[in-house]
Amino acid sequence: MNIPPPVRSDEKYNESLIEVQSRDDIPEAWRGTPIESFIMAQNFGWPIVSTGKVELLIATCIEFRYALPVPKMYAYVIRRASGRVIGSEFSVGYTLSQGVRYLVMIGHNDCGMSKVYEKAPHVVQAFVEQGWDHEIAEEYVSKQAERHSISDELDALRTEYIRLTNVFRKLVIAPLFVCLHDSRLYIPKWYPEEAKNAPDAPKVPAELIRNLP
Ligand SMILES: [Zn+2]
Structure with a gap:
């Protein structure tokens, strides 16, 4: 797998990232x-000094081309394909109970989950090699692909940011985008507008909670 070119040389990202x-x-x-x-x-190599208590929850993709710059005793980390937190709300709740007040969610360019259908046959094959029946593996992958697939990395980050501001009303959430070329962080241009649109009401509708996957 290659490292993609820098996002700053990509017109699409130039227009959508700060x-x-x-x-x-x-x-x-x-x-x-x-x-x-x-x-x-x-972005600047400033040292993070652990205070001995948890400061942050970081949610990002499983991507192996990106390494987090954090020492131990600093942050909880949720790494899932595409970086979305869907299905890990309980983990978020647990970190909140341990004192977390800030969530950094990091999307990235060239995400495998934007090509999940293209990669699906290889994933099926990987399960088959683990002893799964081919048909069952296909069924499973097709169901999961639907859930994990994203069409655009930055749009998926936006949708997930909006969803999380609805589910967690007091958590301070920072949507960030990392360039795999040089691991520099960017802020989506849509952030200020979406932050203003975050819900004011303190209560989360029951239906929203009941429908969590
Ligand atoms: Zn990814």
Whole structure:
């Protein structure tokens, strides 16, 4: 698997991402929080010093071309294909009970989940090699592919950001995008607008909770 070209040389991303070139590019709401420390560590190599208590929850893709810049005793991490938290809401709840107040969710370019249907036959084959019946493996992969597939990495991040601001009303959520070429973090241009649209009401509708996967 290759490292894709930098997002800054891609017209699509140039129009949709803000490069964090200094602290001034970090939104006001994230300043002085572990979100700022995380961005500064990733983009500028600032050291993260563990205080011995958990500061952050990080949700990102399983992607092996991206390594997180965090020491032990600093963050809980949920890594799932595509980076979406769908199906891991209980894990989020647990981290909240342990003191987490900030969530950083990181999308990335060239995500395998944007090509999941193309890769599906290989995944089926991998299960078959593990002793799965071919038909059952196909059935399983087709069901899961539907759930994991994303058509565009940045749109998927946006949809998940909106969903999470509805499910977790007090958690401060920072949607970020990492360039696999140089591991630099960017902020989606849609963030300020979507942050303004986040629900004000403190109560989460019961239906939304009951329908969690
Ligand atoms: Zn990915």
